[in-house]
Amino acid sequence: MESFLDLFPQGKLSVEALQALTARIMTRRVAKGEVLLRKGDKVRKHYFVKTGLLRSYTLDEHGKEHIFMFAPEGWIISDSGWQVPGKEADLYIDAIENSEVEVLEDGLLASTGLFTEEAIEKLANRIYVLQKRIILLMSASLRERYLDFLATYPAIVQRVPQRMIASYLGVTPEALSKLRGDLAKQQRH
Structure with missing residues (x-):
C-alpha cells in the first residue's frame, strides 16, 4: 500500500x-x-x-x-x-x-x-x-504475548531492537532472551 x-x-x-x-x-x-x-x-x-x-x-x-x-x-x-x-x-x-x-x-x-x-x-x-x-x-503470559507479537508484526522482528520488543511485551530483555531460547529448544525437539 x-x-x-x-x-x-x-x-x-x-x-x-x-x-x-x-x-x-x-x-x-x-x-x-x-x-x-x-x-x-x-x-x-x-x-x-x-x-x-x-x-x-x-x-x-x-x-x-x-x-x-x-x-x-x-x-x-x-x-x-x-x-x-x-x-x-x-x-x-x-x-x-x-x-x-x-x-x-x-x-x-x-x-x-x-x-x-x-x-x-x-x-x-x-x-x-x-x-x-x-x-x-496486559495480562496474557509472556509466551502468548510474544507469539501474538510475531503474528501481528512478522515483517518487523528483525528491524526492532530486542529491548523495544521486550518493552512492548512488558518484560526485561533478559526474560525475552530466555523465552526465545526456550522456544528455539522446543522447535528443535
Whole structure:
C-alpha cells in the first residue's frame, strides 16, 4: 500500500472527493528518533506510514517505557483519544527508522462521505476505551504475548531492537532472551 488513499476501493470516492482528500493529505519525512506526539498533547493528527517504522508508547511514573504498538509500512498510528472531546494523548509517537508518513488531519475520514461524524466518534470512543484497558491490563503470559507479537508484526522482528520488543511485551530483555531460547529448544525437539 503506497498511500492512505489506497485504503478506499476504486469507485467508492467521487473524483471531487478524491481531489479534496488528496489536497488535505500532506507527506512528511520523519527522522529516526523524531517525536510526532507527546503525552498530554491534543491529538489532531494521525499518521499513515508510507516507508519506515513508527511506534507508540507510554512512560510510567518511574520512567519505564511501555510500547503500545508498532506501525510499519501501510499502518495508521495515532493516539485513540483523538475523537474523545477534552482528551489529551496518553501516548508518545516517534520514529524508530527514518520514515515517510502521510499526515491525516482530524475530520479527514468524515469528509469522504463514507463515514458519518457520529459513527467515527462512536468508533473512536470505543477504541479509546480499549486502548486504556490494554495499557492497564496486559495480562496474557509472556509466551502468548510474544507469539501474538510475531503474528501481528512478522515483517518487523528483525528491524526492532530486542529491548523495544521486550518493552512492548512488558518484560526485561533478559526474560525475552530466555523465552526465545526456550522456544528455539522446543522447535528443535
